[in-house]
Amino acid sequence: MLVSAKEMLTKAKAGKYAVGQFNINNLEWTKAILLTAQELNSPVILGVSEGAGKYMAGYKTVVGMVNGMLEELNITVPVALHLDHGSYEGAKKCIEAGFSSVMFDGSHYPIEENVEKTKELVNICNELGLSLEAEVGSIGGEEDGVVGAGECADPDECKMIADLGVTMLAAGIGNIHGKYPANWAGLSFETLDAVQAKTGDMPLVLHGGTGIPEDMIKKAISLGVAKINVNTECQLAFAAATREYIEAGKDLQGKGFDPRKLLAPGFEAIKATVKEKMELFGSVNKA
Numbered sequence: 001m002l003v004s005a006k007e008m009l010t011k012a013k014a015g016k017y018a019v020g021q022f023n024i025n026n027l028e029w030t031k032a033i034l035l036t037a038q039e040l041n042s043p044v045i046l047g048v049s050e051g052a053g054k055y056m057a058g059y060k061t062v063v064g065m066v067n068g069m070l071e072e073l074n075i076t077v078p079v080a081l082h083l084d085h086g087s088y089e090g091a092k093k094c095i096e097a098g099f100s101s102v103m104f105d106g107s108h109y110p111i112e113e114n115v116e117k118t119k120e121l122v123n124i125c126n127e128l129g130l131s132l133e134a135e136v137g138s139i140g141g142e143e144d145g146v147v148g149a150g151e152c153a154d155p156d157e158c159k160m161i162a163d164l165g166v167t168m169l170a171a172g173i174g175n176i177h178g179k180y181p182a183n184w185a186g187l188s189f190e191t192l193d194a195v196q197a198k199t200g201d202m203p204l205v206l207h208g209g210t211g212i213p214e215d216m217i218k219k220a221i222s223l224g225v226a227k228i229n230v231n232t233e234c235q236l237a238f239a240a241a242t243r244e245y246i247e248a249g250k251d252l253q254g255k256g257f258d259p260r261k262l263l264a265p266g267f268e269a270i271k272a273t274v275k276e277k278m279e280l281f282g283s284v285n286k287a
C-alpha cells in the first residue's frame with residue numbers, strides 16, 4: 001500500500017540520511033526502482049512529473065500500475081507516489097487519482113499567491129493524510145519545458161511556507177535540473193544552513209541530484225536535506241545501456257528484438273543507478 005512521505009522523511013532527517021525520489025517514465029522504470037528498494041530494504045519515493053503522467057496515459061493509469069506492482073511484486077518497504085513539480089490543478093488531479101504525496105510548485109507565483117495556494121493544498125492533504133512538498137526560489141535548468149534560473153531561496157520566505165504546515169520544503173540552493181554546466185558554482189551551503197536554521201525539523205528537498213559531487217551530497221544531508229530527487233541520471237544510464245545493446249547488433253541476433261530482451265540492459269542500468277544512489281544517500285536498511 002502506498003504511504004505518505006511524512007514518516008519516512010521525518011525519520012531520515014532525524015537519522016541524518018536522505019530518501020531518494022526516483023522519477024518514473026514507464027513500467028520498466030517503476031519495476032526497476034521498486035525491486036531495488038525492496039532488495040536494499042530502503043524507503044523510496046516514486047516521482048511523476050506532469051509530462052510523465054501524461055506520457056503514461058494519465059495519473060489513474062500510474063496509480064493502477066504502481067499499486068499492482070506493490071502487490072504482485074510483494075513490495076513491503078515504504079513507497080510514496082509523488083507528483084513532481086505539480087501545478088495547482090495537477091496536484092488536485094493526482095490527489096483524486098490516488099497519489100500519496102504531491103509537490104505544489106508555486107515558486108513562479110509572487111510569494112503571497114504561493115502562500116495562498118499552498119495553504120489550500122495543506123488543508124486538503126492533511127485531511128487525507130497525504131504529504132505535500134512546497135518550493136521556494138526556483139530551481140535552475142529545464143524540467144518539462146519550465147526553465148528556471150537556479151537562484152537561492154530567501155530563508156524568510158522558506159520559513160513562511162514551512163509554517164503553513166507543508167511536509168517538506170524544496171529550497172533553491174544553486175542546484176539545477178539536468179546536467180550541470182562545467183562552470184557551475186556548486187551548492188550554496190550558506191543558504192542551506194540559513195534555511196535550516198529558520199525551518200528547524202522540516203525535511204528539506206534537494207532537486208537536480210544528477211551530477212552533484214558526492215561530497216556535496218553528503219554535506220547537504222548533514223545540513224538537513226532528507227529527500228533527494230534523481231531523474232536525469234536514470235535516463236542517461238538507460239539510454240547508454242540500450243545504445244550499447246543495439247550498437248553491438250544484439251537486437252539482430254536470434255530473438256534479440258523482443259522488447260523483454262531489448263529493454264533488459266536499460267532496466268538493469270536503472271537498477272544499478274538506484275542502488276548507487278541509495279547507498280550514497282544512506283537509506284539502505286532504513287525501511
Ligand SMILES: [Zn+2]
Pocket residue numbers: 085139143177207208229
Ligand atoms: Zn525538481
